[in-house]
Amino acid sequence: MSPSVKERNDHEKILNFFHNLFLSYPNNSMFKMSQYDSISVERRWQKMWKDEEIYHFDPESEKPAYSIDNPPRYTSGSLHLGHATGYSLIDFAARYKRMRGYNVFFPLCFDVNGTPIEVKVEKKHNITKLDLPREEYRKLCSEYANGFVDEMTHHFEILGESMDPSIYYQTDAPYYRRITQISFVELFNKGMVYKAAFPINWCPRCMTALADAEVDHKDNVTKLNFIKFGIAGKSGHVMIATTRPELICTCKVVAVHPDDKEKQHLIGKELVTPIYGRKVKVIADPKVDPEFGTGNVMICTIGDKDDLEWVMKYHLEMEKGIDEAGKMTELAGKYVGMPVKEARAAIIADLKASGILVEQKDSPQQVSVCWRCSTPVEFLQVPQWFLKTLELKEQVLKRADEIKWYPEFMKIRLQDWVNSLEWDWVLSRQRIFATPVPVWECEECGEAVCATEEQCYVDPTTDAPPVEKCPKCKGKLIGCTDVFDTWMDSSGSSLYNTFWKRDDELHKKFFPMSMRPQSHDIIRTWAFYSILRAEQLEQSIPWEDIMIHGFIMAPDGTPMHSSVGNVINPIPILENHGADALRYFAASCSLGTDHAFREADVTRGKKLANKIFNIGQFVGRFFDSKPSKTGVFRESDKWIISRYSETREAVTEYLDQYQFDKALKEVESFIWHEFADNYIEMAKMRKDPAVKYTLYNVFLRSIKMLAPFMPHVTEDVYQEHFAKYEKSKSIHIMDWPSSIFVDEEAIGIGRAITEITSAIRAWKSEKKMPLNAELSKVEIIGEDVLVLEKASQDITETSKIKDLIFLKKAELKEEIVAIKPVHAKLGPAFKAQAKGIVAALSALSPKDAVNSITPAGLKITVDGEKMTLAQEFWEAEKRLTLDGKTVETIQLGNTLIVLEI
Ligand SMILES: [Zn+2]
Ligand SMILES: [Zn+2]
Numbered sequence: 001m002s003p004s005v006k007e008r009n010d011h012e013k014i015l016n017f018f019h020n021l022f023l024s025y026p027n028n029s030m031f032k033m034s035q036y037d038s039i040s041v042e043r044r045w046q047k048m049w050k051d052e053e054i055y056h057f058d059p060e061s062e063k064p065a066y067s068i069d070n071p072p073r074y075t076s077g078s079l080h081l082g083h084a085t086g087y088s089l090i091d092f093a094a095r096y097k098r099m100r101g102y103n104v105f106f107p108l109c110f111d112v113n114g115t116p117i118e119v120k121v122e123k124k125h126n127i128t129k130l131d132l133p134r135e136e137y138r139k140l141c142s143e144y145a146n147g148f149v150d151e152m153t154h155h156f157e158i159l160g161e162s163m164d165p166s167i168y169y170q171t172d173a174p175y176y177r178r179i180t181q182i183s184f185v186e187l188f189n190k191g192m193v194y195k196a197a198f199p200i201n202w203c204p205r206c207m208t209a210l211a212d213a214e215v216d217h218k219d220n221v222t223k224l225n226f227i228k229f230g231i232a233g234k235s236g237h238v239m240i241a242t243t244r245p246e247l248i249c250t251c252k253v254v255a256v257h258p259d260d261k262e263k264q265h266l267i268g269k270e271l272v273t274p275i276y277g278r279k280v281k282v283i284a285d286p287k288v289d290p291e292f293g294t295g296n297v298m299i300c301t302i303g304d305k306d307d308l309e310w311v312m313k314y315h316l317e318m319e320k321g322i323d324e325a326g327k328m329t330e331l332a333g334k335y336v337g338m339p340v341k342e343a344r345a346a347i348i349a350d351l352k353a354s355g356i357l358v359e360q361k362d363s364p365q366q367v368s369v370c371w372r373c374s375t376p377v378e379f380l381q382v383p384q385w386f387l388k389t390l391e392l393k394e395q396v397l398k399r400a401d402e403i404k405w406y407p408e409f410m411k412i413r414l415q416d417w418v419n420s421l422e423w424d425w426v427l428s429r430q431r432i433f434a435t436p437v438p439v440w441e442c443e444e445c446g447e448a449v450c451a452t453e454e455q456c457y458v459d460p461t462t463d464a465p466p467v468e469k470c471p472k473c474k475g476k477l478i479g480c481t482d483v484f485d486t487w488m489d490s491s492g493s494s495l496y497n498t499f500w501k502r503d504d505e506l507h508k509k510f511f512p513m514s515m516r517p518q519s520h521d522i523i524r525t526w527a528f529y530s531i532l533r534a535e536q537l538e539q540s541i542p543w544e545d546i547m548i549h550g551f552i553m554a555p556d557g558t559p560m561h562s563s564v565g566n567v568i569n570p571i572p573i574l575e576n577h578g579a580d581a582l583r584y585f586a587a588s589c590s591l592g593t594d595h596a597f598r599e600a601d602v603t604r605g606k607k608l609a610n611k612i613f614n615i616g617q618f619v620g621r622f623f624d625s626k627p628s629k630t631g632v633f634r635e636s637d638k639w640i641i642s643r644y645s646e647t648r649e650a651v652t653e654y655l656d657q658y659q660f661d662k663a664l665k666e667v668e669s670f671i672w673h674e675f676a677d678n679y680i681e682m683a684k685m686r687k688d689p690a691v692k693y694t695l696y697n698v699f700l701r702s703i704k705m706l707a708p709f710m711p712h713v714t715e716d717v718y719q720e721h722f723a724k725y726e727k728s729k730s731i732h733i734m735d736w737p738s739s740i741f742v743d744e745e746a747i748g749i750g751r752a753i754t755e756i757t758s759a760i761r762a763w764k765s766e767k768k769m770p771l772n773a774e775l776s777k778v779e780i781i782g783e784d785v786l787v788l789e790k791a792s793q794d795i796t797e798t799s800k801i802k803d804l805i806f807l808k809k810a811e812l813k814e815e816i817v818a819i820k821p822v823h824a825k826l827g828p829a830f831k832a833q834a835k836g837i838v839a840a841l842s843a844l845s846p847k848d849a850v851n852s853i854t855p856a857g858l859k860i861t862v863d864g865e866k867m868t869l870a871q872e873f874w875e876a877e878k879r880l881t882l883d884g885k886t887v888e889t890i891q892l893g894n895t896l897i898v899l900e901i
Contacts, residue, residue, distance in 0.1 A: 036613035038578025038606070042712040045719075046157050054730045055098070055162040057105045059499075059506055066102035067513040068094055069494050069543055070163065071526075072111035072171055075145040076120070079155040081552045081560070081597060082519075084570040088586035089549050089660060090517040091161045095708035096655045097514075098162070099736040105510070107497065108153065108163040112145045112172035113434050114486035115206050115372045120144065121433075129207065134432050134461060134481075141433035142172065160579045160711045162732065169496065171489045177435040178457040179496045180489045183537055184427075184438060188450040192388045192536060193427070195448060199308050199318075200426055202380040203370035204326025204340075208429040209384050211485060212421075213525045216371045224293060224363035225348060228356045229254065230272035232279050238271055241293025243363060245351065246343040247300040248273050249331045250321040251280055253314065255297045258284035263295060274356045275347070276333065285310065308379065322378050324430070340378070385428035385437055385482060392532060393418050399531050399541050406658045407592040410520060410548045414531075417524040425529070427485055434483035440465035444475030453501070491529035494542035513543040520548050520592065547658050550594040557596045568597055580710035581605035587664040587709050608668060609713040612703065615676050619699045620721035622687075627696045631689030635791035638743045639750020640679040643670065644698045645739035646747075651705050652736070660709070667705045675702060678754040681761075682798045700726075701737035745787075753791045753798075756780065756897060759890045760799040763899070775899055777803040779882070781810045782895035810898065812889070813881045818842075819849045819858065820875045829873070836862045841874060849876065 049055065068090060073083065094106040121137075121144050122128055129137055149170070156163055169176055187193050201210040225245050228237040240254065251273050256263035266282045273280060287309075288297050299310045301319045311318065321331045328335045328343045335343040351357035368377040396418055405411040428437055436459045438451035451458045452466045460479030470477055495501075498511035512534065518526055527546060534542035553559055554566040561567065573582050584605025589595040633641070647670040654663035675698060683691045700722050707714040711732060718731035728734045760778070764771055778801045780788060785806045788795070796804050819841045826834045840860045844852065852859045853876070857868040880887050882898055890897040 036610045036713065038580065038609060038712070039575065041716045042158070042160065042579055045712050045715045046160065048715075049162070049730065049732075050157070052729055053166070054732055055094075055104070055106065055164045057107075057164045057167055058103060059510075061103040063101060063103040065105060065510055065514070066094075066097040066100075067105035067497060067510055067515070067543075068107075069497060069513045069516040069530075070107050070109055071518055072109040072169070072490065072493065073152060074111045074116065075148045075152065075170075076116060077148050077151070079152070079570055081568050081570045083155075084159055084574075084582060085552050085586040085589055085595075086517075086519060086549050087156065087161050088159060088583045089547070089589070089591070091159075091163075091583075092587065092655075092660045092708045093515065093517070093547065093658060094162050095711065095732060096736070098732060099704065099707070099734060101735065104162075105167065105497065105513075106163050107167040107169060108156065108165045109168065109493075110149055110152065110170040111486075111490060112142070112149075112170045113489055115208065115429070115431055117141050117145045118431060118433050119206065119373055129432055137432050145172070158574055158579060160583065162711070167497075172433075172435075174457040176489070176496055179501060180435045180484060180492050181438045181451065181456040181458065182453050182501050183492050183495065183533065184484070184488070185450055185453050185456065187387060187536060188439075190536075194386050194388070195383060196386055197381055197383045198386070199311075199379050199381045200384060201368065201377045202324065202382065203373065203375055203377055204322075204324070205373045205375035206370060206431070207324055208431050209382060209426050210370060210377060211426055211487070211525075212423060213417075213487075213528075214371045215368045215377055216374075217366045218369050218374075220365055220367045221362050222365050222367075223348075223360045225351070225357055226294065226359040226361070227274060227351060228358065229274065229296075232270035232272055238266060238282075238296055239294045239358075240296050240298050242298050243365060244300075244344065245347050245357075246328065246332070246335065246340060247321055248298070248347070249276055249328075249333065249335075250300040250319045251278070251298050252301055252311070252316045252319075253280050253299045254282045255285040255288050255299055255310065256282060256295060257288040257290040258286055260288075260290045260295055266296075274351060274354075283314065285313075318381055320381055322380060324380065324382060326375075326378060340376075382430075384426050385439075386424040387427045389425045389532060390421060390423070392535060393421060395535050396528070396531050399535055402541050403531075403543065404545045406545060406547045410523065410546075410592055413520065413523045414528060417528060425485075425532075427488055428482035429485055430481070431483050434486060435489055436460055437480045437482045437484060439480040440477035441480060442470035442473060442475040443478050445470060445473045447472045447475075448480075449477055487525050487529045490526055491533050494530055494534060495537065500537075511538065512541050515545040515547060516543045517547045517549070520550060523548070545658075547591060549589065549591050552589070553594055553596045555597050555599070573602060577602050577606045578609060578712065580609045580712050583709055583711075584608060584664070587660045590661045591658060605710070608672070609710055611672060611676065612706065612710070612713050612717060615671070615680070615699065616703075616717035616721050618680065619695050622695050623692050623725075626725035627689060627692040629693055631691075631693065633690045633694070634794055635746055635749045636679060636682045636753065636794040637690050637694040638746030639753075640675060640698055641694060641740045642742045642744075642747050643674055643750065644701060645742045648701065648705065648737060648739050655708075664706075664709050667702065667709075671702050671706065674754070675699065678758070681757065682753075682794050685797050696722075697740065701740075704731060704734060704737045707731050749788060749791050752785075752788055752895070753794050755892055756788075756795060756895070757798045759892055759897060760801075760899070763888075763890055772800055774800045774802060777801075777805070777900035779805045779807055779810060779898040779900075780895060781807045781898060783808060785895055810882060810896075812887070812898070814878050815881060816846050816849050816876045817879050818846065818877045819844050820877055822873050822875060826873050833862065837869065837873070 070090060094104050098104045118129065118141055121141050124144070125140065184193065201212065201215050203210055222243045224241050224243055226239055226241050227245060229240050230237055254271055256266060267284050269282050270279045271282060288295065300307055300321070301311050301316055319331060320329055322340060323329050326340055328338050328340070330336050332343060335346055338346060348357060369375060370377055397415060400411060400414050438456060438458050438460060440449045440460050441447070447470050449465050449467060449471065455466060461481055465477045469475065494513050497513060499506035500511065516527065516530065530542045534540050554568070558566070570582060581602045582605070585598065585601040588601050647666055651663045651666050654666065683695060703714045703717055715731050726734070761771060764773060786808065789806050792804055795801065821838045821841050826837055830837060840862045854868065857870045858874055859866065859868050880889060885900055888899050888901060
């Protein structure tokens with residue numbers, strides 16, 4: 001590893017070096033290393049951006065639009081690291097596209113709806129939805145959720161997110177709910193909505209239907225109960241194993257496997273259920289697992305999805321043993337009104353007492369639980385509104401292929417989900433704080449009357465229907481109390497954002513949107529439903545690109561959970577290190593995968609901000625007007641301009657692919673290691689027009705590339721050193737920088753001279769010489785070094801060399817100066833004789849020493865006795881000479897640097 005590479009890995013060293021750089025500058029008092037005060041600087045520019053409306057989206061603009069279907073942040077309060085990172089990734093894209101000349105649509109928005117808010121309000125006030133009138137309940141939820149909006153808006157500001165408050169929306173506002181309802185009205189009128197009593201996932205705690213996507217699975221160990229069923233008209237019994245004995249009241253049939261020889265005699269017979277004495281038939285079905293339990297399966301009309309399959313197959317009558325509140329119905333007899341768990345315990349106790357339950361075994365199982373509150377989900381038959389989804393599977397998959405996925409592999413998650421769908425989308429929820437389903441139903445015949453488009457936003461529980469009476473039977477129309485699944489609201493964001501049903505011309509101009517950013521856990525919900533809705537309503541994709549980021553984990557890679565106590569609050573990080581530093585960490589999180597939080601990255605980001613600020617202080621002194629492209633470029637100028645241009649191409653390509661981590665690495669490495677460490681070192685003594693032009697253009701263009709990632713420090717440097725010449729109100733609305741030129745030869749020369757000057761710098765520091773110490777003569781020797789003569793001035797000025805010579809070859813001589821004893825080994829080996837040996841070695845002249853060295857060792861005379869001293873006991877001190885003068889050398893690949901001392 002060459003010294004320059006070694007140095008690259010050591011930021012501390014570089015900081016020290018940079019410090020020296022300023023001290024070594026003649027007017028060093030002007031260039032003291034300053035500490036960048038991130039907090040005051042960040043607040044100053046955040047205020048300016050807001051006051052000047054820097055990120056304003058203009059719907060009338062002629063520029064091409066880049067619209068972001070920004071995830072409305074859920075109003076639940078505190079900011080966590082996942083939000084801070086996710087929204088920063090989106091902001092990188094927004095800022096980049098703005099600089100690329102797009103009219104960027106990046107709305108400030110919040111999701112204010114749904115069960116999580118209700119759950120929190122119920123906990124806070126210790127109530128359920130049944131305890132209050134709907135209006136009052138809704139008001140409590142609204143107050144609770146809206147109480148967070150100001151604070152959460154502030155979070156976005158201190159993170160430096162460039163969202164535009166002029167296109168603000170929140171999903172509970174009548175203007176947004178209106179769009180949700182109109183989309184329903186259209187689908188209703190197209191015949192895509194139906195109401196059906198269907199067994200559905202049901203959370204007894206939240207008292208509402210759940211979509212499959214809202215059901216989580218938890219591993220659990222339960223008891224498998226072995227229970228005796230009587231045989232009709234006979235003595236004896238059949239043993240049934242079940243984990244849910246409370247469902248015996250709805251047992252319809254018992255199934256065995258058709259190939260189970262021992263069970264053949266039972267098929268077609270009738271069994272008698274315990275407690276209820278109901279006769280149930282034994283059937284043969286190949287889906288029975290003969291190895292599980294006793295091989296006899298009790299089939300109930302409501303239990304889980306497998307039961308449902310049998311219920312459908314054998315046309316069994318549906319019976320409701322559990323109600324919406326998760327309590328046993330009349331069917332359960334003496335257990336009526338008990339919650340499921342309590343009923344199970346009671347029936348187990350009764351069956352045990354009567355000797356009907358003979359054994360219990362542990363049985364591992366997967367429990368379905370509500371994703372919001374973790375209550376076990378029941379499978380109930382409740383009338384619900386459905387949106388036809390299954391018949392659109394193919395179209396959704398086709399649209400998914402038309403969308404560009406970043407990263408591409410995330411598309412598989414959507415495809416797998418679509419392929420696994422077995423149900424239409426259950427649109428309705430029996431909750432309150434959400435968008436009302438705009439329907440009235442006839443009290444007499446059940447006919448549904450949908451609102452008209454003009455009526456929306458409408459609340460059927462308080463507003464009048466579009467017609468006075470049922471069009472079928474003149475019966476009374478009653479407002480529907482159901483509300484929409486929250487995904488019905490949020491999956492319409494691409495419609496709302498593009499002025500759908502608000503302004504036809506603007507909708508045409510902006511739909512589909514450019515990009516949907518989101519996390520991977522909501523592909524099966526938000527992404528899927530959004531694609532479905534766009535297909536149903538517009539026969540189109542909702543957006544061209546989808547960018548999917550992962551989660552932020554605790555530093556040890558495990559999920560952050562308040563119950564574990566490992567949640568990291570980003571606010572203190574923002575206050576101690578600044579938003580730019582946290583955003584630096586965010587940029588390091590490549591898309592599509594989860595990332596552990598690394599504080600080291602935040603610290604590194606902070607150092608980079610400090611570095612940029614200080615380079616600005618230094619570079620800014622070089623010009624008092626905008627430098628023009630005059631003067632003669634040196635090799636170092638051509639090199640740094642070429643490397644800037646190459647970097648610009650790479651960064652642009654990465655950003656076009658949303659590869660923020662790679663883009664930032666390129667910019668950082670260029671600014672820090674090439675521009676600051678090497679070019680500035682070469683340029684610091686110059687005052688010619690070429691150096692001014694180069695410093696101005698390369699640095700300004702470099703901070704423009706950094707601006708999407710670290711918007712504050714780049715704005716600060718721009719305002720202080722460039723704004724007076726550039727006339728743009730903010731760096732963030734300037735054009736993305738262009739390349740200048742790429743000179744391949746200059747790149748090669750530049751690389752060689754930076755290696756040479758870095759090596760000399762490292763050598764001086766090793767010798768404890770000041771970095772600006774003058775070297776009288778240096779020779780650069782090697783087959784290919786003559787081309788470097790062009791850059792002679794760059795090297796001599798940088799390394800303070802009086803006389804620099806380039807040679808293809810040189811005759812170096814190596815000579816022995818003295819023989820040194822190895823005391824540590826001599827003493828133990830020779831004891832008393834050691835002293836004499838040391839004296840003999842120091843008495844050897846260099847010339848004698850050369851003659852005394854043999855393959856066996858060094859021939860010497862100690863106290864009149866001749867001996868051969870083995871190699872391990874002495875060292876030959878050598879020196880190199882060139883033309884008789886003592887020199888030192890540094891080997892750099894094929895190049896040798898010879899320094900005269
Ligand atoms: Zn729940
Ligand atoms: Zn009617």
